[in-house]
Amino acid sequence: MNVTRFVLAVIVAYVVMAVLAIGLEALLGDMTSSFKALHRPEEALAEYQIWMYLAYLLQTVVFCYIFTLNYENKGWMEGLRYGLLIGLFMSFEVMAWYGMMPIAGMDTVVTMIMTVVIYMGGGIATALVYKPAAQPMA
Template identity: 35%
Template sequence: MNTKKWVIASLVIFVVDQALSFLFHWVIMSGAYEATASLWRPMEEMNRMMWMMWVSGLVWAFLFVYIFAKGYEGKGIMEGVRFGLLVGVFFSLPMSLGTYASMPITGTIAIGWFIYGVIDITILGILAALLYKPAAAVGAKAA
């Protein structure tokens, strides 16, 4: 495993994921969240706990790239698309449907979370494919 590429790819993926998450949750879904405000913590509470979301997002990014690196096949961007789609559905389907089944969120929120999750994680898979190369692949290109 190329540790330097793993760390760099993980940090880039964390930053991109945070930016996409902000765009989705604070811009696209803000109206849906406002309409269901009684379900969520007050903003002051969420702001105090934001560090938990950042830490979990950072750990997630490192694990995401680690799993990608362990299955790396060197097939380029399509490997990232495939990985992102698989992880996106694997992660987003049970999260969105499970939350819909256990909390009174709207179908719009559940569907939005699923679609966003698949798109977001597919983009992150593409980034992983573009940014991560094992040490042997990096050395082979230099030769």
């Protein structure tokens, strides 16, 4: 494994997924309000926020590593397909939360869709990092 490329993929995917998450939350946050009732109080959030960032970083490392195991060099469409599959996998955890926590049904659906979109973006970013450099023409 090319460690430099892997680290770059992790950084790029982490940033892309964070930007998508922040953007989607800004756009659709009102549609996921029942989740906010489950969050820590605002004054306590800063103390524990490092755990959230660490968890997302570790998820991104595993996300990128799994991508390298099945890499087929098919460009951004490969990343889109991979991100879709992982996004669906991760979104079903949100569905399980619906069965365990007082979350509104529509909030669950919107969060599931947001999760899929975020991972699709991460998949595309990872695939673009792994795309081989263009060969010079002879």
